[in-house]
Amino acid sequence: MSTTMLACRVFGQKVSNFVGSTISVFSQVPRRYRWKLVKYPEIGRGKAFRRIVHFKDEYTVEPLKITNLAGRDPATGRVVVKGIGGGIKHKYHWIKWIRDGPKDLNEPPKEEKVLEVFKDGCRTCFVALVGTGRELKYILATENMKPGDIIRTHLGIPRNPVRPSEGDAYPLGALPIGTQVNCIEKYPGMGGFLIHAAGTVATVLKRDGDRVIIQMPKRKTFSLHETCMATVGRLSNIEHASTPVGSAQKNRELGNRPRSGLWQRKTGRFGRKIRPPPKVKRINESDGPYKHPEVIVLNSIHNI
Structure with a gap:
């Protein structure tokens, strides 16, 4: 065997051993x-x-x-x-967002009885259990809803606006101007899509042909079709937004992780710089350059 072939065989064996050891090391990472x-x-x-x-x-x-x-x-x-x-x-x-009822104006509205109003941990406003016959369902409770109330639902739009009570569901075209509503459908038959949070409410502003313009809580207006259903009244649990959390443990129970708590200098880049008020500065007459003016008295017949 020549020297060249022996050197190539030894070098190739070392390279293969190095590559194999490298692959084994990386496989253990x-x-x-x-x-x-x-x-x-x-x-x-x-x-x-x-x-x-x-x-x-x-x-x-x-x-x-x-x-x-x-x-x-x-x-x-x-x-x-x-x-x-x-x-x-x-x-x-499970909230049933669609409020069913008769469409014929000659038929009376569908009546349901409120059986229970309670707090649901997965949403901010209260939930009401209503029933009629053998049918039970959950809806969002309004501000003054209580067990024993009768709520009505009708899908027809009469010539004159109806006089609804709190908790009733009617199309937007059947409600008078200025009515406060919640659980409004975005499209006819879609189910309650707008106004779900506690204490929120929208207002019916005006009618424009077959469209009804409503005003949202943040002053934004929407133009919806007159057949979109809405529930009359303001949603319950009004004090939710103004109630303080109270403690860090309560905030954890609500499902919120703690923030970093890192103090950041208020440089004024994102707003007004907060400075302490200046100390009280006492001003004396002798310290300033101000001098009383010299009074000149002129001799006149009016001075006698």
Whole structure:
């Protein structure tokens, strides 16, 4: 065997041993240190990343089970929303957003009785259990709704506006101007889509042909079709927005993770700089350059 062939064989064996040892070392590296492209979901596309409700095939008034996500994407398990975490796990009460009733103006409206009004941990306003015959369903409770009340629903639009009571559901075209409404349909037959939060309310401003213009809580106006259904009245739990949390533990029970708490200097870049008021400055007459003017008296017959 020549010297050249022996050198090539030895060198090739060393290279193969080095490559094999390198591959074995890299295979032992934990997976978390490997670079992996993960496509994060877009925020605000219909997902809140707070909980998953396990709905059933048919509507039921039985409380539904939920799975808290704590701000994580259920597909990848990655944290998407950092401000969510902890919280008390509540049962979910399925709200029936569509209010059914007769369409013929000669028929009387459908009447339902309020059986119970209670607090739901998965939403801000109160929930009411209503029933008629053998049908039970959950709706959002209005401000003064209480057990024993009778609420009415009708889908027809009469020539003259109706005189609704709180909790009744009518098309926007059947309500008089200035009526306060909630749970408004965005499209006819869609179900309550607008005004769900506690204490919120919209106002019917005017009519424009077959359109009805409503004003939202933040002064924004919408022009909706007159056949869109709406519930009369203001939503319950008005004190929700003005009630302080009170403690950090209560905020954790609500499902909010703590902030960093890092003190940041108010430089004025994002607003007015907060400065302490100046000390009281005492001004003496002898300190300033101000002198009393010299009074000149002129001799006149009026001075005698």
